[in-house]
Amino acid sequence: MRIRTGPVGFCIRSVVPEVVRGLTALYGDQTVEGPAQFADFHISIESARGLRRWVRPQLYFRIDGVSPFAPLPGNQGMPMLEWGMNWCISGSCHQFLILHAAVLERNGLALVMPAPSGSGKSTLCAALLFNGWRLLSDELALIATDTGHLVPLPRPVSLKNESINVIQRFAGDAVTFGSIVRDTVKGTVGHFAPPPDAVLRAGVRAAPGWVIFPRYVANASAEFAPLSRGRTLMRLIENAFNYNLHREAGFRVLADLVEGSICREFSYSSLGEAVQLFDRLADGHRPGEDTP
Amino acid sequence: MTDADGDLACLALREPQRLMSGTLSQWESVIRQAARADVLGRLAVMLDSLGLTEAVPPAPRLHLTVARQVVFAQHQELRREMTLILAAVKDLDIPVVFLKGAAYVAANLPAARGRLCSDIDILVPKLALPEVEGRLMLHGWMSTHHDAYDQRYYRQWMHELPPMQHVRRGTVIDVHHGLLPDTVRRPPNAALLLAAARAVPGLPGAQVLDAPDMVLHSMTHLFHNEEFSHGLRDLSDVDLLLRHHGDDLDFWASLLRRASTLHLQRNLYYGLFAVREAFGTPVPAQVWAEAAPAAPPPVMRALMQGLWRRGLRGPHALAALPWTSTATLLLYLRAHWLRMPPLLLARHLSIKAWKRATVKPVAV
Numbered sequence: 011m012r013i014r015t016g017p018v019g020f021c022i023r024s025v026v027p028e029v030v031r032g033l034t035a036l037y038g039d040q041t042v043e044g045p046a047q048f049a050d051f052h053i054s055i056e057s058a059r060g061l062r063r064w065v066r067p068q069l070y071f072r073i074d075g076v077s078p079f080a081p082l083p084g085n086q087g088m089p090m091l092e093w094g095m096n097w098c099i100s101g102s103c104h105q106f107l108i109l110h111a112a113v114l115e116r117n118g119l120a121l122v123m124p125a126p127s128g129s130g131k132s133t134l135c136a137a138l139l140f141n142g143w144r145l146l147s148d149e150l151a152l153i154a155t156d157t158g159h160l161v162p163l164p165r166p167v168s169l170k171n172e173s174i175n176v177i178q179r180f181a182g183d184a185v186t187f188g189s190i191v192r193d194t195v196k197g198t199v200g201h202f203a204p205p206p207d208a209v210l211r212a213g214v215r216a217a218p219g220w221v222i223f224p225r226y227v228a229n230a231s232a233e234f235a236p237l238s239r240g241r242t243l244m245r246l247i248e249n250a251f252n253y254n255l256h257r258e259a260g261f262r263v264l265a266d267l268v269e270g271s272i273c274r275e276f277s278y279s280s281l282g283e284a285v286q287l288f289d290r291l292a293d294g295h296r297p298g299e300d301t302p
Numbered sequence: 303m304t305d306a307d308g309d310l311a312c313l314a315l316r317e318p319q320r321l322m323s324g325t326l327s328q329w330e331s332v333i334r335q336a337a338r339a340d341v342l343g344r345l346a347v348m349l350d351s352l353g354l355t356e357a358v359p360p361a362p363r364l365h366l367t368v369a370r371q372v373v374f375a376q377h378q379e380l381r382r383e384m385t386l387i388l389a390a391v392k393d394l395d396i397p398v399v400f401l402k403g404a405a406y407v408a409a410n411l412p413a414a415r416g417r418l419c420s421d422i423d424i425l426v427p428k429l430a431l432p433e434v435e436g437r438l439m440l441h442g443w444m445s446t447h448h449d450a451y452d453q454r455y456y457r458q459w460m461h462e463l464p465p466m467q468h469v470r471r472g473t474v475i476d477v478h479h480g481l482l483p484d485t486v487r488r489p490p491n492a493a494l495l496l497a498a499a500r501a502v503p504g505l506p507g508a509q510v511l512d513a514p515d516m517v518l519h520s521m522t523h524l525f526h527n528e529e530f531s532h533g534l535r536d537l538s539d540v541d542l543l544l545r546h547h548g549d550d551l552d553f554w555a556s557l558l559r560r561a562s563t564l565h566l567q568r569n570l571y572y573g574l575f576a577v578r579e580a581f582g583t584p585v586p587a588q589v590w591a592e593a594a595p596a597a598p599p600p601v602m603r604a605l606m607q608g609l610w611r612r613g614l615r616g617p618h619a620l621a622a623l624p625w626t627s628t629a630t631l632l633l634y635l636r637a638h639w640l641r642m643p644p645l646l647l648a649r650h651l652s653i654k655a656w657k658r659a660t661v662k663p664v665a666v
Contacts, residue, residue, distance in 0.1 A: 019361075045325070045326065045327060046326060047326075048326055048329070048330055048359075048361035048362065049330060050361070050364075050365070052334060074334055074337070074338050074618060074619075075338075075618070075619045076338070102368065103368070104368045104371055104372060105364055105367065105368055254375065254379075255371065255372060255375045257375065257378075
């Protein structure tokens with residue numbers, strides 16, 4: 011099966027039933043065919059050979075026949091595929107500066123939310139994309155080094171554990187999880203397909219707008235806190251996959267991103283409150299002072 | 303671009319201009335095979351020097367551009383790392399000879415073009431080994447392979463220390479005291495290599511092997527390898543090293559002489575055979591005539607040629623010939639056979655097998 015997610019083409023091979031089902035549910039809108047389609051990566055999810063095919067079955071992720079990671083249990087095909095695809099992109103697509111961050115767009119401007127796992131970034135990202143924001147990516151921010159613009163990479167959104175229920179309640183019928191897998195190392199992992207709008211407008215880039223570092227804090231009211239541009243830059247570098255490769259150009263790209271964005275920290279507990287505050291951001295509100 | 307052979311990585315390096323008539327689908331296969339063979343950077347540089355890059359379709363061209371970018375960044379890091387290594391052992395006042403990829407980059411040779419090198423290899427006098435290790439540890443390099451058996455394997459029998467990794471930078475250095483393990487039947491004399499080594503302009507304190515020694519080292523290393531995921535890449539290095547000397551008769555004469563002095567005539571034969579077949583490297587007729595008698599007897603020769611033809615191809619599954627996996631297994635066994643006398647080998651292999659079987663699976 012060949013798919014195109016933004017600037018990256020994949021050729022995916024698997025006969026594992028859950029993976030085939032998951033691919034159809036999550037990438038149905040993004041399949042491509044024809045001689046003009048170039049796949050940047052040839053990947054597969056395959057059963058182990060020999061005994062492990064049946065006894066406590068294992069699956070391997072392979073790129074061009076090579077397994078970069080250890081195998082996972084047989085029911086974890088879809089999460090493994092998603093992690094594998096992230097690995098391919100973050101490890102090879104060095105035409106971009108790549109950050110570990112969610113990216114959304116509104117009014118042509120990009121909201122970049124860098125954060126380690128567990129910070130509530132994905133849950134917030136999921137809530138926002140059902141409330142007026144276009145999804146560019148929930149995991150990998152791709153920055154074009156010539157223009158500094160954020161490049162869309164519409165892929166399934168992944169949520170873990172409690173977040174799955176939270177978003178299910180929050181978005182109701184608007185969300186259908188194409189894959190839910192329990193007992194992974196990260197707990198229960200669910201994926202839902204990127205919204206059709208995100209896929210349709212995969213060619214539309216966004217200029218810098220906001221760099222917000224989100225943090226879920228139980229029972230906290232939603233609020234922004236000031237963040238100096240210097241600190242923002244350092245934290246962006248910490249969250250970059252291939253900063254070393256881009257050297258001075260990388261520094262300039264991130265400095266420009268910081269210079270062109272409103273930079274804040276954000277803490278929240280209620281998604282509803284959070285969405286409202288971000289609506290105000292989109293309307294041009296500048297919470298607090300910009301600090302150098 | 304049709305080629306009945308299927309080894310697109312080799313074809314790409316041998317005749318890059320033939321790629322230009324390819325369809326997008328053919329380019330996709332070329333990129334895949336070249337990436338798997340770790341020669342994508344080299345291909346990118348070759349196409350650049352032929353002025354063909356702009357004519358490559360955009361989608362594959364992107365992969366070539368990125369490969370070039372990665373190699374460029376890595377070479378910068380490599381030069382910095384070499385300077386730091388030299389600084390660490392400076393007061394020992396001993397020759398530090400860089401080997402393989404690091405040497406090509408240090409000496410700015412054509413073989414450096416587009417070549418990624420993950421580790422840095424150096425050759426130092428055997429007697430200086432403990433002090434070199436001590437200085438490196440002082441400057442942050444820690445030994446890997448903490449298993450007691452592995453440590454003994456390296457220190458007692460092999461020609462190198464266990465690889466050392468820098469605690470902060472993560473870079474790896476392999477410290478050698480010889481070309482081949484001391485346990486091989488006729489070990490080349492490392493002192494001769496060190497004596498003939500030459501300085502590198504622009505990198506004070508650094509040395510590289512003399513030209514014929516560098517070629518022989520590259521060939522020997524290749525034909526004593528136990529696995530060949532970099533076989534084609536290493537063979538391409540030999541091709542570029544030889545072409546660099548063109549028809550310099552002094553070089554070719556030294557090459558033959560040194561092969562004899564260092565007991566590496568068989569490897570020279572294999573090297574010239576393989577490189578002419580894969581890349582059509584121009585080798586003067588009289589040199590080939592003088593090197594050919596070092597070949598094994600006819601039946602063994604035919605077998606070895608068949609093995610090398612399979613082992614030194616691009617490693618992608620699409621490029622495989624029939625019997626390739628058998629060939630790689632035989633070459634793996636051969637590598638171990640060459641490394642050690644039979645009894646020692648038997649003991650070593652059974653210990654390794656035992657350890658693999660008793661290792662507890664690690665939770666992901």
